[in-house]
Amino acid sequence: MGKVDLVIKIAGEGGEGVISTGDFIAAACARAGQEVYTIKTFPAEIKGGYAMYQVRTSLDPVFNQGDTFDILCAFNGEAYEVNRQLLRPGVAFVYDYPDGGFEPEIPAGVHAYPIPMSRTAKEMKSYRSKNMVALGALSVLFNINEKTLLEVLVYKFRSKGTEKLNFNLDAFHKGKELAEGLVKTDPWRVADPVDPKDVIIVSGNEGVGLGAILGGLKFYSAYPITPATEIAKFVALHLPKVRGILIQAEDEIASLSQVLGASYAGARAMTATSGPGLSLMGEMLGMASMSETPVLVVDVQRGGPGTGMPTKHEQSDLFLAVFGSHGDAPRIVLAVEDVKDCIHMTVEALNLAELYQTPVILLSDGSLAFSTQTVPAPKLDAIRIVNRKRWDGQGVYQRYQMVADGISPMADPGTPGAMHMATGLEHGPTGAPNYVPGNHEAMHRKRFGKLQSVAEFVKPTEVDGEGWADVGIIAWGSTIGVVREAVTRLQADGVKVKGFYPKLMWPMPVAQYESFAKTCGKILVPEVNFQGQLSHFIRSETTLNPIPYTICGGVPFTPIQIMNKVREII
Amino acid sequence: MSISMIGQVALKPKDYKSEVPVVWCPGCGHYGILNGIYRALSEAGIDPSRLMSISGIGCSSRAPYFINSYKMHTLHGRAGAVATGAQLVRPDLTTLVMGGDGDGFSIGGGHMPHLARKNVDLTYVLFDNGIYGLTKGQYSPTSRPEMTAYTTPYGGPEAPMNPLLYMLTYGATYVAQAFAGKPGVCAELIKGALEHRGFAYVNIYSQCPTFNTVDTVEFYRDLVETVPQDHDVTDLGAAISLARRTSEGCAPMGLLYKVDRPTLDMQMTAIMDGVGGREDYDLNQIIDANRP
Numbered sequence: 001m002g003k004v005d006l007v008i009k010i011a012g013e014g015g016e017g018v019i020s021t022g023d024f025i026a027a028a029c030a031r032a033g034q035e036v037y038t039i040k041t042f043p044a045e046i047k048g049g050y051a052m053y054q055v056r057t058s059l060d061p062v063f064n065q066g067d068t069f070d071i072l073c074a075f076n077g078e079a080y081e082v083n084r085q086l087l088r089p090g091v092a093f094v095y096d097y098p099d100g101g102f103e104p105e106i107p108a109g110v111h112a113y114p115i116p117m118s119r120t121a122k123e124m125k126s127y128r129s130k131n132m133v134a135l136g137a138l139s140v141l142f143n144i145n146e147k148t149l150l151e152v153l154v155y156k157f158r159s160k161g162t163e164k165l166n167f168n169l170d171a172f173h174k175g176k177e178l179a180e181g182l183v184k185t186d187p188w189r190v191a192d193p194v195d196p197k198d199v200i201i202v203s204g205n206e207g208v209g210l211g212a213i214l215g216g217l218k219f220y221s222a223y224p225i226t227p228a229t230e231i232a233k234f235v236a237l238h239l240p241k242v243r244g245i246l247i248q249a250e251d252e253i254a255s256l257s258q259v260l261g262a263s264y265a266g267a268r269a270m271t272a273t274s275g276p277g278l279s280l281m282g283e284m285l286g287m288a289s290m291s292e293t294p295v296l297v298v299d300v301q302r303g304g305p306g307t308g309m310p311t312k313h314e315q316s317d318l319f320l321a322v323f324g325s326h327g328d329a330p331r332i333v334l335a336v337e338d339v340k341d342c343i344h345m346t347v348e349a350l351n352l353a354e355l356y357q358t359p360v361i362l363l364s365d366g367s368l369a370f371s372t373q374t375v376p377a378p379k380l381d382a383i384r385i386v387n388r389k390r391w392d393g394q395g396v397y398q399r400y401q402m403v404a405d406g407i408s409p410m411a412d413p414g415t416p417g418a419m420h421m422a423t424g425l426e427h428g429p430t431g432a433p434n435y436v437p438g439n440h441e442a443m444h445r446k447r448f449g450k451l452q453s454v455a456e457f458v459k460p461t462e463v464d465g466e467g468w469a470d471v472g473i474i475a476w477g478s479t480i481g482v483v484r485e486a487v488t489r490l491q492a493d494g495v496k497v498k499g500f501y502p503k504l505m506w507p508m509p510v511a512q513y514e515s516f517a518k519t520c521g522k523i524l525v526p527e528v529n530f531q532g533q534l535s536h537f538i539r540s541e542t543t544l545n546p547i548p549y550t551i552c553g554g555v556p557f558t559p560i561q562i563m564n565k566v567r568e569i570i
Numbered sequence: 571m572s573i574s575m576i577g578q579v580a581l582k583p584k585d586y587k588s589e590v591p592v593v594w595c596p597g598c599g600h601y602g603i604l605n606g607i608y609r610a611l612s613e614a615g616i617d618p619s620r621l622m623s624i625s626g627i628g629c630s631s632r633a634p635y636f637i638n639s640y641k642m643h644t645l646h647g648r649a650g651a652v653a654t655g656a657q658l659v660r661p662d663l664t665t666l667v668m669g670g671d672g673d674g675f676s677i678g679g680g681h682m683p684h685l686a687r688k689n690v691d692l693t694y695v696l697f698d699n700g701i702y703g704l705t706k707g708q709y710s711p712t713s714r715p716e717m718t719a720y721t722t723p724y725g726g727p728e729a730p731m732n733p734l735l736y737m738l739t740y741g742a743t744y745v746a747q748a749f750a751g752k753p754g755v756c757a758e759l760i761k762g763a764l765e766h767r768g769f770a771y772v773n774i775y776s777q778c779p780t781f782n783t784v785d786t787v788e789f790y791r792d793l794v795e796t797v798p799q800d801h802d803v804t805d806l807g808a809a810i811s812l813a814r815r816t817s818e819g820c821a822p823m824g825l826l827y828k829v830d831r832p833t834l835d836m837q838m839t840a841i842m843d844g845v846g847g848r849e850d851y852d853l854n855q856i857i858d859a860n861r862p
Contacts, residue, residue, distance in 0.1 A: 030862035152862070200860040213856055219659055238856050243847040245658050245838050250684045254651040257644070257681075261655030264642055265622070265663075269655065287645050377857055413640035413656070414663055416619045421635065423643040432590065432635075 004191055005058040007066040008142070010134075011083060012075025014043040014051040017131025021073075022053025024135060024152050026372055029057040030201045031148035033194035036374045037062040037481075039367055039556075042311055050078055059191050063338070063481035065371070067560045070188050071142060073134055075117065077102030092186040094137060096130075111186035113141060115178050121171070129171035136175025141182070143189040198377045204368030207339040207375070208298055209234025211346025212270060213242065214378060216385045219262035219269035220246040221255040223277060226310040227369040228300035231272040252277035256284040259295050264422055266412035268350050270296035275304045275317045278324060278361070285359050286325035287424045289447060292400065292408070294353035294360075294388060298346070301365045301477075303554055312554030313366035315477045316529035321361040322506045322537070330448045332356065333506035334458075335363040337480040339373040345503065348458065351386040355457070356450055357407060363505065365528075367556045368478045391418050398429045402442070406450030455509040463516055465491065465498025471566050472520030474500045474513075474546065476534055479526055479557055486562035497566055505534075513542045522569055524549055526557055580615060583608035590635045599750030599776030599787075600630055600697055606748070606756025606774075607637065607668075607695065613757065614764045621664045624653040626678060628670040629704050630697035630776075639666075647678030650685045650694065654834075657692050661835035664764060665692035672702045675711040675731060686740035686769050691833040693763040693770045697750075698733065699778040700785045707781030717784045734813035737771045738806060738827055744770035745809065745827040749794045750777065751787055752823070759825060768833050775821070797824030804829050 008025060012018045019040060026036045037056045043049020056066045072087065074080045074095040080102055087093055089109025097104075097114035099122070106112045115137045121130040139146055153172065157165040202210060208231045212220065220239060222232035236246045245262075249255040255271040262269040273281070278299045288295045301317045303309025321333045332352050336345050342364060353360040391397055391409040399420040401408040408429075411418030421431035426443060428434035464487055475483040480501045490497045500516040502509065517523055525535045525546040532548030539546065549565050551557065586608045594600045611621070621639035625631035627646035634641035640663075644652045649667045657665040674682060674696050685694065700717065702708040707720045712733065715726040737745050744766040746759040756774055763770035775790045795815075801824075802808055809827040816822070832840075841847075 027862040199862065200857060201862045202860045206860065210856065210860065214853060219655060221655065240838075240842045240845045240847045241851045241856070242853075243842045243849055243851075245842075247654075247658065247688075247834070247838075249651070250680055253648065254654075254681055254684070257648040257651030258655035258658075260644070261624070261642070261652035261657075262659045263655075264652075265656040265659035267659040269659075283645055284648065287648075291642075374862070377861070380853055380857075413622050413660055414620055419619055419638060419640050421641045421643060424645055425643060 004060065005056070005062070006071070006188055006190055007054060007056045007069045008071045008073070008138070009052065009054045009069035009083070010073045010075070011050070011052045011079035013078065014049045016051070016075050017128070018051040018053050018075060021131045021135050022055055023372070024149060024156070025055050025138070025144060027152045027201060028145055028149040029055070029190065030199060030374045031151060031196055032145040033196045034059060034191060035062050036201060036372070037065060038372045039065045040370050042370070050082060057190060059194065063484045064559065065556065067558045073138060075130065075134065076100065080104045090186070092141070092188050094134070094141065113137070113179070113182055115175065120174050120178065124171060124174070126167070129168065132168045132171035133175035133178070136172040137179035140176050140179035141184060143192070145190070145193050148193065197374070199374040200377050201372055201374050202339060203230065203370055203372045204336070204339050204342045204364055205230035205300065205370070206234045207342030208272065208346050208364060209238070210378070211343040212350070213238050214343070214380070214383050215347035215350040216268050217270060217350065218244045218267035219259065220244070221258040221271050222246060222248045223252045223255045223273065225274045225277050227302055227366045228272045228274045228298065230369065231298065231300070252280040253284065256281040256295065256297065260284060260288055260293050263293050263295055264413070268354060270298065270350065272298035272300065274300050274302045274310070275320065276307070278317060278320055282324045283326070285331065286327055286329040288359040289325065289329040289331060290424050290426070291422045292357040292447065293422060294357050296349050296353045296360050296362065298362045298364060300369045301363060303366070303552070309554050311366070313556050314529060314552055314554065315365055315479065315527050316533065316552070317363060318505060318533040318537070321363055328444055328448070330451055331359040331361060331506070332451065332454055333361045333363065335477045335503055335505050336368065337478060337501065337503065339368065339371065340375040341503065342368065343375065343378055347383055351384065352454065352457065354388040355386050355407070356454065357388060357410065358447070358451065363477060365477050391415065393417070399431045400427060400429045400443070402429055402446065405453070406446045451507050454507055455504060458504045461503070461509055461512045461516070462501045463498065464501065468496060468519055469498040470496045470521045470570050471524055472498055472500060472516060472522070473524045473526065473562070473566070474502070474534065474538065475526055476502055476505060479528060482557045482559055483526065483562055485559040486566070489559060490563055490566055495566065495570065508537060508541045510542050513538065513544060517542070517544045522547060524566065524569060526562055526565065528552055528556060581612055583612045586611045586618060586638050588636050588638050592636050593632060594629060595780045597777070597779040598629070599699060599778070600633070602750035602753045603695065603697055603756055603774050603776055604633060604636060606753045606760055607633070609753070609757035610760035610764060613761045616664050616764065621666060622653070622656050622660070623666045623668065624656065625649050625667065626669045626673040627704070628673045628702070630668060630670040631673055633668040647673055647676070647681070649673065650678060650681045653692050654685065654690050657690055658835050658838060661691060666764070667692055667694045669696060671696065671698045671700060671712040671733070672710040675733065675736070679711070682736070683740040686737055686742040686771070688834045689741065689743055689768045689831050691768055691835055693760065693772070695760060695763070695772045695774060696733065697776045698773050699776045699782055700730070701778050701782040703778050703781055714784060717782060719781065732813060732816055733773045734816070734822070734826060735810065738810050738813060742771045742827070743768035743829050743831050746771070746825045747773045747821065747823055749775045749790050749823060751791060755823060762825060766828065768831060793819065793821045794823040795820040797822050797826060803827055
């Protein structure tokens with residue numbers, strides 16, 4: 001038996017095959033029945049710069065990227081320099097040597113495996129084979145299943161011709177031979193294969209795209225922005241298959257405008273962006289609130305403000321998502337934890353927009369965007385599609401009719417007898433402009449009031465742990481996955497701790513927060529932003545007195561950071 | 571674009587008038603344009619429930635309120651972008667955008683090139699009065715330097731743009747110009763635009779007697795010159811030459827340009843057909859494509 005839970009990190013220069021090597025390992029492990037959670041960082045440069053891919057693999061569910069790596073594979077000197085502080089005793093270190101252009105110092109206790117990657121590639125007269133040499137070596141050294149790896153390679157190179165496939169396989173086998181000549185001194189082994197599970201492996205961005213397609217999307221307007229662009233790539237490929245439309249707009253203002261128009265015309269419609277795009281959409285979000293038009297905006301958050309850190313992870317758009325627009329502009333804000341959520345909560349977000357005729361903002365984040373994870377293959381019969389309430393053709397049609405639940409029926413253009421005005425001006429029940437004070441207040445009550453039942457429509461907030469806890473941790477977004485592991489490990493150490501994982505961020509399910517807090521001593525709120533944005537809302541909306549724990553260095557929390565913080569405040 | 575008659579009875583211009591009273595100032599050119607729109611809708615035989623009238627913000631952007639149809643009164647500058655989404659979802663309906671020079675070419679200026687370039691199948695009637703009226707008289711992208719106004723007490727510091735040149739250059743497939751004082755010409759050109767498959771732009775000079783003291787009815791009457799009978803509307807160069815004459819004091823009135831080019835919705839349909847798209851496509855195929 002190998003170690004059940006293993007983290008393998010590949011690092012090198014962009015363009016050297018770091019990312020594809022990681023993808024091959026992740027896919028091979030998934031095919032061998034293992035759970036996989038990966039993260040990657042791309043250089044900001046188009047070509048070159050530091051690139052990193054980390055694969056965490058286990059027979060048990062994995063919720064985050066882990067604390068640090070067990071195995072480092074360095075393709076160049078920079079990869080060594082960036083990670084040398086993390087070469088602690090016990091780590092296995094595979095590196096390009098000799099002829100790799102760097103001479104690493106091997107700290108005591110580190111298991112060193114020099115592999116002449118560049119030299120072998122040079123002998124094969126192709127720089128491109130370097131990563132395949134490394135992959136072959138890693139497969140031997142750490143028991144990465146050769147059968148599934150070869151399946152993945154054959155699948156990957158099938159369209160590129162036999163010659164290219166054989167060349168890569170040749171490099172792979174050369175890497176294997178080189179590693180077979182070394183003596184293994186470390187204990188790290190990927191677990192032996194088990195029966196493969198019924199899974200797919202997708203990134204957070206692909207997950208959002210898949211959720212959109214499964215959720216009955218018919219219109220998507222895109223504008224390129226890191227780290228959200230990949231969603232449009234996925235949707236563009238598949239949406240025409242269900243006779244849906246994706247167009248690229250001239251800017252984010254146009255994206256949301258087009259989505260609003262498409263929705264008015266009767267289609268389930270969405271866009272995806274990052275913080276700067278959401279800022280530009282602020283006015284049109286208010287228009288959607290005011291005109292009660294269903295729209296979905298996915299915001300894959302990145303480091304901000306301004307241009308900020310476009311390729312880096314942050315959870316700093318909560319304020320913007322909740323309040324971004326002038327006037328009193330209601331909306332629903334959701335946040336995803338992992339790739340599984342990216343799929344299923346996108347379906348739910350489209351449903352909520354349709355059901356409540358209001359803008360919905362779904363928050364993802366930079367670390368999820370490119371994190372590929374194994375998730376159970378979605379089952380079509382378990383996907384729930386809720387459509388907007390439409391006029392039944394009875395009586396006189398009034399678009400903004402005052403009804404008990406505040407949700408007036410819509411009517412698609414082309415419907416005889418239901419011609420109406422959808423407007424951003426304050427209006428009466430017919431849509432005609434109306435500035436009478438009582439009307440404005442009544443319409444606000446309608447638009448806000450209809451959202452009171454949202455908390456009943458979505459799943460109750462998950463509470464992780466039972467009974468009394470000295471510390472209750474409230475986490476949102478991808479931080480939840482880190483906290484899950486910290487809670488489990490702390491509980492195993494006898495620490496009384498539990499977690500609360502809201503995914504409906506706004507309107508806040510206040511009663512659920514209150515009832516959670518009644519079972520806890522202190523409340524800790526870790527989040528990756530400077531101001532403690534969720535802490536702020538908890539203080540303003542509930543009676544809780546949270547202890548904020550904020551980091552914003554462009555990377556997610558690790559479980560050990562959360563564990564240390566809990567021990568510090570307990 | 572769907573041209574139909576309700577119960578085979580032709581609708582008259584008055585049948586397109588909504589119950590909302592028109593709110594423009596006395597003497598405003600917009601009345602003439604609106605009458606031209608009513609006549610054009612009637613002559614084109616468009617079923618009101620199959621018409622989407624969409625506007626942004628400004629005096630002229632109130633127009634949808636006065637028209638019997640499905641309608642949206644959106645945000646300043648965004649009518650064209652909103653209409654793009656609506657038109658793509660319902661290419662079987664008629665999409666009519668109305669708005670002013672500030673709405674279209676200043677705050678909405680970023681969208682205009684793309685409506686033309688993408689050949690979105692809609693009619694855009696621009697009420698060009700060379701001023702912001704709703705905010706009581708500031709200079710607009712089509713104001714002449716001679717105009718002293720709210721923010722130009724010493725005269726205008728900027729050169730006006732030429733909407734016709736702009737639209738021709740960006741690839742509009744139907745470009746025409748009229749003057750509000752000639753509702754018959756307005757009606758004829760708008761009818762042509764409604765029947766055109768593609769992005770149809772109709773620029774209509776409209777006097778603002780309240781705030782624009784230089785662009786009077788008399789000024790426009792002298793400015794416009796009917797497009798020559800022998801003008802070839804498929805000749806882009808000739809259309810551009812006519813449009814350029816505006817700066818020489820003779821603005822062309824009539825149809826300058828009309829060509830056929832695949833519209834954005836046609837391109838979208840071609841993509842869907844190309845991949846064998848169907849409403850009941852088996853989604854399991856998309857799921858399965860993502861197995862490890």
